[in-house]
Amino acid sequence: MSVKTRFAPSPTGYLHVGGARTALYSWLHAKANDGQFVLRIEDTDLERSTPEAVEAIMDGMRWLELDWNEGPYFQTKRFDRYKEVIAQLVEAGDAYPCFCSRERLDELRETQMANKQKPRYDGKCRHLSADEIDLSQDHVIRFKNPQEGEVTFKDVVKGEITISNQELDDLIIARTDGSPTYNFTVVVDDRDMGITQVVRGDDHINNTPRQINIFKALGAPVPEYGHVPMILGDDGKKLSKRHGAVSVMQYRDDGYLPQAVLNYLVRLGWSHGDQEVFSVSEMIELFDINSINKAPSAFNTQKLDWLNQQYIKSLPVEEVVKHLQWHLAQAGLSLDSGPDIAELIPEFAERVQTLKDLVEVIRPYYSDFESFEEKAAKKHLRPVAKEPLETVKQKLYDLAEWAPEAIHAAINETAEQLEVGMGKVGMPLRVAATGAGMSPSLDVTLKWIGKDKTLQRIDRALDFIRQREQSA
Numbered sequence: 001m002s003v004k005t006r007f008a009p010s011p012t013g014y015l016h017v018g019g020a021r022t023a024l025y026s027w028l029h030a031k032a033n034d035g036q037f038v039l040r041i042e043d044t045d046l047e048r049s050t051p052e053a054v055e056a057i058m059d060g061m062r063w064l065e066l067d068w069n070e071g072p073y074f075q076t077k078r079f080d081r082y083k084e085v086i087a088q089l090v091e092a093g094d095a096y097p098c099f100c101s102r103e104r105l106d107e108l109r110e111t112q113m114a115n116k117q118k119p120r121y122d123g124k125c126r127h128l129s130a131d132e133i134d135l136s137q138d139h140v141i142r143f144k145n146p147q148e149g150e151v152t153f154k155d156v157v158k159g160e161i162t163i164s165n166q167e168l169d170d171l172i173i174a175r176t177d178g179s180p181t182y183n184f185t186v187v188v189d190d191r192d193m194g195i196t197q198v199v200r201g202d203d204h205i206n207n208t209p210r211q212i213n214i215f216k217a218l219g220a221p222v223p224e225y226g227h228v229p230m231i232l233g234d235d236g237k238k239l240s241k242r243h244g245a246v247s248v249m250q251y252r253d254d255g256y257l258p259q260a261v262l263n264y265l266v267r268l269g270w271s272h273g274d275q276e277v278f279s280v281s282e283m284i285e286l287f288d289i290n291s292i293n294k295a296p297s298a299f300n301t302q303k304l305d306w307l308n309q310q311y312i313k314s315l316p317v318e319e320v321v322k323h324l325q326w327h328l329a330q331a332g333l334s335l336d337s338g339p340d341i342a343e344l345i346p347e348f349a350e351r352v353q354t355l356k357d358l359v360e361v362i363r364p365y366y367s368d369f370e371s372f373e374e375k376a377a378k379k380h381l382r383p384v385a386k387e388p389l390e391t392v393k394q395k396l397y398d399l400a401e402w403a404p405e406a407i408h409a410a411i412n413e414t415a416e417q418l419e420v421g422m423g424k425v426g427m428p429l430r431v432a433a434t435g436a437g438m439s440p441s442l443d444v445t446l447k448w449i450g451k452d453k454t455l456q457r458i459d460r461a462l463d464f465i466r467q468r469e470q471s472a
Contacts, residue, residue, distance in 0.1 A: 079179070
């Protein structure tokens with residue numbers, strides 16, 4: 001039987017990293033088995049579902065490049081199909097109308113809890129005769145869950161799970177207004193779409209036996225299930241906003257590459273030996289749905305930072321630039337005038353962990369900075385730096401060729417002429433040219449900035465020193 005998996009989020013907010021990991025595992029299992037991956041939007045919660053949330057989910061999937069073979073399907077467009085199947089279940093005696101009022105159900109629940117019993121529907125309407133049924137009255141439709149036996153299924157993550165049918169009550173499959181409920185629509189969709197494996201969070205384990213009983217009532221094959229543990233924050237508590245970003249697109253905004261996020265997510269619950277860095281093709285080749293860890297995994301932002309840097313260093317420059325474009329636009333930085341960005345990225349890859357960091361360190365090569373970094377200026381743009389800056393400025397001005405070798409020679413000659421160490425020339429010059437105390441070697445740094453801008457910035461630094469002298 002060919003493999004067919006699905007990712008079925010509810011559009012009530014952004015794409016959470018936990019949902020993205022579930023989508024990734026489902027996607028990888030389909031890809032690894034030459035199968036199909038379905039995107040289904042479970043939007044039956046009409047009050048909470050929004051078009052904006054749908055778009056946020058789609059944006060997250062596209063950014064991660066988790067492409068789907070079918071869909072997106074929307075449950076709200078399948079209501080006629082759900083009504084058809086509900087009618088079939090009622091006709092077959094596997095579902096029935098329930099006329100119990102909200103007040104009666106609340107009272108029943110309170111009594112059961114007071115008696116330390118598990119709250120559950122007591123089946124009052126389960127055996128109503130035809131004469132007792134008046135469908136003009138408000139009612140819901142309940143699934144007639146088996147009262148004997150048990151449900152056993154082999155979870156590919158948790159192992160074999162058995163639940164007694166006596167633990168399950170007759171769940172509502174259609175509300176008073178006729179709208180279908182989650183546990184029912186999921187079964188109909190999974191059957192109609194031919195889903196063979198369902199990977200989802202382990203908060204759904206209690207739903208699984210209920211859904212299996214509906215599959216059986218419909219005479220449909222039951223998918224294989226894998227319930228993955230939740231993702232925890234580094235404090236051992238459920239991952240939430242207090243731990244930092246939880247939305248997939250927030251990681252985009254914070255400067256992470258999608259490849260790094262995917263790599264990090266796949267390792268949050270799965271491993272292959274001691275390997276840490278996986279290309280997408282390696283994930284597809286090596287991923288095994290049966291090897292997902294049973295224990296929850298803790299999110300570690302430092303590990304993600306490290307991974308992101310590995311990808312900035314190792315990806316083809318054009319791939320990094322593709323994802324850098326969004327951050328450049330957000331920062332209002334254009335690469336139209338300045339050096340070839342392909343030259344800068346390898347030089348700065350060891351110095352940055354995110355694309356946002358990268359934008360800031362390359363900024364001086366494409367636009368003027370507003371001010372000198374305070375700490376660097378205080379240390380290096382002092383009166384003692386005036387003579388070295390004036391001397392090196394003249395030597396740089398006299399250069400016939402603006403090349404790293406000639407720039408390096410001019411700096412060396414300045415140090416020799418003034419009989420000072422290279423640092424006494426190089427550090428003030430670096431701060432003058434870049435506004436900061438860190439950069440690649442000065443010869444390539446000045447080459448990228450260009451001759452005219454370099455000389456202008458030295459003048460600006462000299463003005464800064466004179467102003468400090470006057471205010472002293």
